[in-house]
Amino acid sequence: MAVIGRIRKHSVILLVIVAVALLAFIVGDLKKPGNKTYSDFIQVGKAKISYMVYEDKYNRYHDIMRQQNNGATMSHEEEYQLRDNVYNELVDSVVLYSQLTALGLSVTPDELRDLVAGEQPHAYARRFFSDANGNYSSQLAQGFLDNMSQYDTTVVKAYQDLERYVEREALANKYFTLLNKAAYTPKAMALREAEEGESVANLRLVQVSYGHPMVSDDKVSVTEKEMKQWYEDNKYRFPQDEEWRNMEYVMFPIEPSAADLSAIETEVRSQFEEFKTAENPRNFVARMVDSRYDSAYYKQGELPAGLDSTLFRMPVGSFVEPFIEGEYWCFAKLLNAKMRPDSLNISFIFVAKQGLQNAPRKEAESRKIADSAFRELLAGGDFYEVAMRRSDMSPAQQPDSGRFWVLDGGAEQVFFDTLYRLAPGSVTRVEYPAGTYIFRVNAVTSFSPKVQVAVGRKQIAASSETIDNIESAANNFANGIPSYEVFDQKVVNEKLNRRAFERTTATSYAVPGLDASSSREVVRWVYDKDTKKGSVSQVFSFEDKFVVVALKDIYPAGYMPFDMLRSYAETMARRDKKAEILQKSIDEEVARTKDMGKLAAKYGAEVDTVSVRFADRNLGHYGAEAAVIGELFGKGGENKLMVCKGEMGMYIITPMQFTYPDAMRADNNRSELVQNVTNYQNMMYRNQIQQTLTTALRKQYKISDYRAKVF
Numbered sequence: 138m139a140v141i142g143r144i145r146k147h148s149v150i151l152l153v154i155v156a157v158a159l160l161a162f163i164v165g166d167l168k169k170p171g172n173k174t175y176s177d178f179i180q181v182g183k184a185k186i187s188y189m190v191y192e193d194k195y196n197r198y199h200d201i202m203r204q205q206n207n208g209a210t211m212s213h214e215e216e217y218q219l220r221d222n223v224y225n226e227l228v229d230s231v232v233l234y235s236q237l238t239a240l241g242l243s244v245t246p247d248e249l250r251d252l253v254a255g256e257q258p259h260a261y262a263r264r265f266f267s268d269a270n271g272n273y274s275s276q277l278a279q280g281f282l283d284n285m286s287q288y289d290t291t292v293v294k295a296y297q298d299l300e301r302y303v304e305r306e307a308l309a310n311k312y313f314t315l316l317n318k319a320a321y322t323p324k325a326m327a328l329r330e331a332e333e334g335e336s337v338a339n340l341r342l343v344q345v346s347y348g349h350p351m352v353s354d355d356k357v358s359v360t361e362k363e364m365k366q367w368y369e370d371n372k373y374r375f376p377q378d379e380e381w382r383n384m385e386y387v388m389f390p391i392e393p394s395a396a397d398l399s400a401i402e403t404e405v406r407s408q409f410e411e412f413k414t415a416e417n418p419r420n421f422v423a424r425m426v427d428s429r430y431d432s433a434y435y436k437q438g439e440l441p442a443g444l445d446s447t448l449f450r451m452p453v454g455s456f457v458e459p460f461i462e463g464e465y466w467c468f469a470k471l472l473n474a475k476m477r478p479d480s481l482n483i484s485f486i487f488v489a490k491q492g493l494q495n496a497p498r499k500e501a502e503s504r505k506i507a508d509s510a511f512r513e514l515l516a517g518g519d520f521y522e523v524a525m526r527r528s529d530m531s532p533a534q535q536p537d538s539g540r541f542w543v544l545d546g547g548a549e550q551v552f553f554d555t556l557y558r559l560a561p562g563s564v565t566r567v568e569y570p571a572g573t574y575i576f577r578v579n580a581v582t583s584f585s586p587k588v589q590v591a592v593g594r595k596q597i598a599a600s601s602e603t604i605d606n607i608e609s610a611a612n613n614f615a616n617g618i619p620s621y622e623v624f625d626q627k628v629v630n631e632k633l634n635r636r637a638f639e640r641t642t643a644t645s646y647a648v649p650g651l652d653a654s655s656s657r658e659v660v661r662w663v664y665d666k667d668t669k670k671g672s673v674s675q676v677f678s679f680e681d682k683f684v685v686v687a688l689k690d691i692y693p694a695g696y697m698p699f700d701m702l703r704s705y706a707e708t709m710a711r712r713d714k715k716a717e718i719l720q721k722s723i724d725e726e727v728a729r730t731k732d733m734g735k736l737a738a739k740y741g742a743e744v745d746t747v748s749v750r751f752a753d754r755n756l757g758h759y760g761a762e763a764a765v766i767g768e769l770f771g772k773g774g775e776n777k778l779m780v781c782k783g784e785m786g787m788y789i790i791t792p793m794q795f796t797y798p799d800a801m802r803a804d805n806n807r808s809e810l811v812q813n814v815t816n817y818q819n820m821m822y823r824n825q826i827q828q829t830l831t832t833a834l835r836k837q838y839k840i841s842d843y844r845a846k847v848f
Contacts, residue, residue: 140535141180147580151583173381178839179224181231188847193551194669209802213653217646220848225831240315242615244307246400252303254278257438259303265296313826320822322815333812337796338769342745343737345719345761346786356371359710366712368699372700383701384643385624387633388650389611389683394600405459405466405595413456418591427465428594432586433546434477448588466595468840473589478557479543482580484520486510488530493529507566507573514564519578525701528573540579545587557581611676611683621671624687637689639701643845655679657848659686664845720786723780725790731778770795 166790172490178188196837198219202211211219222377244252253262254275266278272543285293309757321359332599408425415421423430437449448471451457457469488507492498510527512584514520525531543549545557552574555567559578599607618624628635638648643664648656663686677684692698699706726739737744747757751770756762762783772781773792 153640157562163567175250178847179227181563182235182514182840183403184231186227187232190285191223191227191844192619194227195220198223212585213657214646217653217657217848218222220844221644221646224842224844227841228835230833232831232838233312236834237312240312242308242311244304244311248307248643250282252307252544253300254282256504257583259306261299261702262303265299275528279772286315289835302379313823313830316817316826316830317823320819322818323445324811327811327814327818331814332798333770334750334814335798336751336770338749338751338773338792339794339796340747340749340769341733341791341793342735343740343742343789344745344783345723345740346785347712347715347719347743349719350738351722352718354711357711357715359707359714363710363714364703364706365699367713368706370694370704371706371709372699372702373684373700376698377526377692377694379642380694381639381692383637383639383692384641384659384686384690385621385635385684386648386659386684387614387628387635388482389607389614389685391599391607393597394603394606394781397600397603398597400596400600400626401595409456409459409468412468412593414523418472420448422591422593425593425595428592430591431551432589434473434475434589435546436585436587440445440468440588440590442465444590448590449586461597464597466597467592469470469590469592471588471590475587475589476584477545477587478582478584480542480582481553482540482542482559483552483556484524484532484540484579485530486520486524486575487530487572487728488527488575489529490570495528503572507575511564511566511575514577521563552576603746608676608678608683611685615673615676615685618685618687620675621673621687621689624673624685643842651679651682651684655684661845674804701797716782716787716827720780723787725782727778730739733778733789756783756788758786759783762788765790 179186180190199211199216202215202219203209203509227574252259254266256275258266258273258275258278262278263273266281268274268277279297281288285296291384344686412418412421418431419430422428437445439445441462442456444467447457448469451471453471453474455471456473457467459466459468461467486507488503488510490500490503506527510523513523513527515702521532543553543556546551546554556565556576556578559565559581561578561580563578565575565576565578614627614633618627623654627633636650638645641660643660643662645660646653646656648659651659651799658678659674662668662677668688670688672688674686676688690698690700692701723740724734726736730736745757747759749756749766749769750765753766754761754763756765762785763835765781765783765788768781769779769790769792773790773795775794777792779788779790779792781790
């Protein structure tokens with residue numbers, strides 16, 4: 138039983154660990170080829186993943202993450218991110234499984250057993266099969282595997298999750314290892330690269346930047362044709378793997394009018410006057426639409442600023458005049474002030490009046506059990522031992538497991554209010570309708586001043602009449618708009634504030650200015666089959682705003698469109714034209730003189746000295762100029778004047794000295810160089826594999842994703 142208890146103790150933690158790892162990993166549950174249960178919710182090549190498979194995995198991870206967050210509800214953003222992670226896991230499962238199958242990679246039963254119960258088990262197996270001191274126990278692991286049928290199904294299920302993950306990771310490691318070993322750098326190439334990396338050039342140079350007055354932006358213009366030509370020549374640098382859509386939208390926020398604000402303040406002040414004479418301020422607050430009475434005690438720093446700064450200086454019974462806190466008008470009355478701790482640690486024994494369902498008894502018998510337990514404790518009996526024998530809610534079978542903390546303002550407030558005045562070590566008995574509780578107070582935190590307050594609240598919100606007026610304005614704007622061009626002109630004419638979301642994808646879940654649920658409704662419309670380029674929506678009605686959307690453009694997969702790169706293309710085309718002008722001017726000057734000082738003076742620059750290696754990316758303090766460095770070492774010679782086009786400007790360069798490493802260095806030095814380069818190349822290759830493998834594999838398949846139609 139102790140073994141089961143220890144394993145069960147770690148099972149929930151393990152589930153969370155495994156779930157998080159799976160979400161970040163690549164090999165998910167995948168049915169073997171030939172299984173015909175798939176529908177085409179997601180299709181990867183010929184493999185089809187059904188909605189049922191997808192939703193089952195999502196629900197499982199959702200439940201585990203809620204356990205991890207103590208039952209807290211996930212936000213819309215978190216839920217959508219989880220859905221995206223599940224999608225990635227399933228798709229990558231398909232593409233990687235095909236590779237593993239083709240290569241014949243597998244994990245044998247003996248390998249798997251060794252990974253979970255061998256001399257060097259997987260890290261998660263170490264945690265799962267740990268003893269009472271948290272140390273891995275091979276004996277515990279072997280015994281569990283040999284006698285699994287005797288264990289609780291929850292524990293077995295947790296182990297199976299562990300085993301699946303360990304197997305998947307082992308398979309992936311084999312695949313990655315195979316790919317890593319595929320890289321080979323010949324010794325001659327490694328030595329050449331090492332020697333080139335140590336090659337050094339000492340230079341004298343003059344930079345004529347593209348900000349030079351001769352080529353200032355007001356003097357150099359580019360045509361649409363030149364911008365498009367630059368785009369065509371360079372669009373390969375801007376791949377686009379999926380379709381994007383460019384949407385624009387105007388929002389009509391639902392905000393209270395000046396008349397609403399005045400009416401709300403008048404109502405609040407009237408309510409406050411009634412509140413001051415109310416016989417029961419708790420009930421008065423509870424009856425207000427936007428309020429609820431909170432009986433908790435708060436210490437300074439925990440209340441809204443408008444209350445926190447005043448209540449702790451007031452006598453009990455004082456009122457706080459109406460004030461604005463965030464989106465609410467508030468007023469308050471100080472009901473009580475006490476010295477109270479934040480928490481206390483207790484143990485308890487519970488004896489149900491009529492026993493439990495599986496062990497019923499008469500109330501008199503229950504009373505005798507409670508009396509006996511209380512007398513034993515007063516006589517100095519061990520609380521844990523008495524609880525094990527007498528309590529209907531026995532502590533778990535490990536020392537001190539019956540101890541727990543009760544918070545002021547927490548779920549066990551009735552216990553806290555009963556016990557917080559007792560000194561540590563005190564034992565008391567309390568009767569409740571369900572039975573008798575016997576408490577022992579183990580520890581109490583320090584006391585501090587706390588207040589109990591009744592707070593009335595009234596939300597500052599638009600009236601129904603104002604909401605109707607805002608909706609009418611939105612409808613008046615949206616009615617009769619047949620195209621984006623009309624939408625655009627109407628926005629200008631009515632001086633409305635437009636928003637744009639240029640890179641909308643079918644699975645986008647965050648549109649600027651909208652919450653996640655609103656965003657998805659808008660994105661679904663943008664990607665609806667009936668929504669064409671130039672379409673304008675009807676009014677979207679959300680909790681805090683009305684929205685009208687126009688689909689401005691559709692950008693198919695392939696390369697980023699010119700329209701999205703227009704500004705950048707203009708900048709780069711202008712830069713190239715500046716380079717042409719400066720090149721011509723510098724060539725003419727160089728034909729007259731090779732004197733670096735005179736050339737620098739001509740362009741209002743200075744002669745600089747720079748030392749640069751062939752392996753460098755930066756040209757000294759001038760920034761990234763890889764092309765200039767390459768041209769310098771490829772074409773340059775000592776005392777040969779060169780003119781090079783760079784990213785930041787044109788460069789007039791005279792190499793004063795090139796220093797190359799001795800190719801005939803000692804063999805041991807050559808071997809060390811080769812090994813260093815080889816190690817570096819292997820590391821870069823491994824990193825590239827880790828970062829780009831699944832992306833590269835996905836490109837080999839046609840992937841159809843229909844999630845956007847559902848979520």
